Amino acid sequence: MKYKMFFAGSGGQGTLAMGQMIAKAAMHEGKEVTWLPSYGPEMRGGTANCTVVVSDKPISCPLINEADVLVVMNLPSLLKFEKMVTPGGLLIINSSLVPEKASRDDIRVLEIPANEKATELGNDKAANMIMLGAIIRETSVVRPETVYDELAVMFTGRKEKFLPMNRKALDLYLH
């Protein structure tokens, strides 16, 4: 079992956090993981992406040549990274911010209107949690219960009041 995943969006969309949630949950399930962000002189609104590898065996390289799962949060990410997906792999698109369709027909494509759904739930910022639920349902890379635990750890203290809403967002496409 080895998942090579790539998450792309813009700063502030929670793209890196999505990848981290999966990496942390997988680690707590006893799997080997690496999480590698792009870094540079970046800011809110700039590009943000990360590579996550989850495996049963030690991971030699945290960089990937192609992705089994690609998650795109905005249009520039789709245009730039669509070619990365392994034939037969999975592309998950945040259709709220991506007005175009995927151009490939040799991969599985799933469109999730994440920002619209998050706004309906009362907080646009939860779009990444909505995507996360869909990713987990489609890939089974980690178990829902492990992610619930991670979510509870992430939203503690002053952030605890955001937990119920994020849990709702996560659950929307999880089951």
Next chain:
Amino acid sequence: MSKVLMKGNEAFAEAAIRAGCKCYFGYPITPQNEIPEYMSHELPKAGGAFLQAESELAAVNMAYGAAASGGRVFISTSSPGLALMQEGLGFICSAEVPLVALNVSRGGPGVGGIQPGQADYIQVTRGGYNGDAKIPVFAPAGIQECVDLIYECFDIAEEYRNPVLILADGMMGQMMEPVELPPHKGITPVDKISQEKPWAITGTDSHEGRNVIYSLRMQPEVLEKHVEKLFEKYARAEKELTRWNSLSLKDAEVVFVAFGTMSRLCAEAIELLGERGIKAGMIRPISLWPFPDKAFDELDKSTRLVISAELNMGQMLYDVKNAVQGRVEVGLINRTGGVVPSSLEIVERTLKLLEETK
């Protein structure tokens, strides 16, 4: 003990704290800024002192002074910052003061860029300081290994009374991997320091007369004797600190020599070459100085090509050729300036080199 998922830089800082680091001095530079940030809020909690200096020159000299008093001192920087620290490192070698320094390297020369690089190979193995001095350098390939090395290097630095360098890179600093953190050693109290380190400046209450730490020796014969004494230590370091890791050398047609991040790409390239029916192996130097010449005695008769794989213009090539001693052909696969090649690029270039050396 359970694992935590930590960003490299934060794990490196935590490793130093757990090793009993008393003082950290630093100056911000990407891609290692999470280290001073983490130290600024975590080191005081552990009873240590964090200080952001006004420059790397100031940081290394503050470290020199603090380490002269015998406490455990840690500094970190990235490539151009290390260049600024070189003078201080030479002084610290001469003064025989222990210090652990981490270089989370990036592309160069000059200010260069901020993406991962290994173009400090010559800077860390040969030094930019003047005079006859050497600094042991270790190059981890992942976050856990780097954490373990930082923790251990405080002991090595004290045993040898010399600075020890750890060479990581921007990718290792920025990425996250599960890590098992070592136990807290705690900061050594002054009375214990004065017992264990009679040379340390702990005050005349705790040692007889004055302890003087210095690097100036005006009489040539005295200086020569001092340097010879340093080189007795370096000869011992060559025996005791040479480390490497060998992978799949048996029956290998081609063997990569790579350290740090590049070794991880080569590990994947070895798998990909195997799928194409080509047996490849790797010698991964963990100590860059002393360079593991002995590792090359393990080369199999099947090996006809050794490839130095580096994120620079071939700075390690000289050491690799020196170790191979003309036994087989030596090639180079490299990218520089912060560009990290894909494992596929390494595979393609390896096939080309194999073709050329037929």
